[in-house]
Structure formats: C-alpha cells, structure tokens
Amino acid sequence: MYCMHCGKKIDENLLICPHCGTAQNQVTKKDYGGIGWGILGYFVPMAGIILFFIWKNEKPKTAKALLIGAIIGFIVSTLIYVFSPSILKTLFAFFMKLNG
Numbered sequence: 001m002y003c004m005h006c007g008k009k010i011d012e013n014l015l016i017c018p019h020c021g022t023a024q025n026q027v028t029k030k031d032y033g034g035i036g037w038g039i040l041g042y043f044v045p046m047a048g049i050i051l052f053f054i055w056k057n058e059k060p061k062t063a064k065a066l067l068i069g070a071i072i073g074f075i076v077s078t079l080i081y082v083f084s085p086s087i088l089k090t091l092f093a094f095f096m097k098l099n100g
Contacts, residue, residue, distance in 0.1 A: 033061030041069025048073070 001012045005022035016023055041048025048070030055063040 031059040031061045033065045035065070037062050038065040038069035041066040042073035042076075045070040045073040045077070 001010055001024075002008065003010050003017040003020060003022060004024060006017060006020040008017070008019045010017055010019070010024070014024060037048075037051075041051075048066040052063045052067040052070070055066070
C-alpha cells in the first residue's frame, strides 16, 4: 500500500504513515471476481495477463478470473489457427463436389 499523502510505500496494517505522519484511511475493496473479467481475458488475452499481474495482490479473485480467461482464449485461438487450414480445405473440397 502507498501513503495517500506522500506516496511512499508503507505496510498495509499501519494507520499512520511513518514517513510523513498522515493518518491512513483504510478503504476496503471488495473483490467479487466475476465472469465479466474472465470474458475480457478470453477475448483480449494480453489485457487479461497484464491485469492479472496488476491485481494479483489487491484483487486475487478478479486476477484469477482474468488469467483463466486469458489462458482459455489463448488455447482456443491457437487451436483455431492450427486447424483452420485443414477445415477450410475440407469445406472447399465439399463445395467443389456439390458444384461440379
């Protein structure tokens, strides 16, 4: 956590900044995780990975949902990339038989 007044890093359990003496207001952040963040990670895997590293300590459930979505999105994208030429070739041959 960082001091709200001077911006220096302090322990999360401290109520007063040891550097400047300013009282720290502890704001509890709720972390629900959620499917929405997982979907974002699925469709934009790079954003999911970046946000995972940003939020892994502050919002662990949300970070986990992002990482899982990013991994699934990466795997699905890779499978589509690998198998799309053979699928397209098969479909092309099928339609050529229908027309000719």
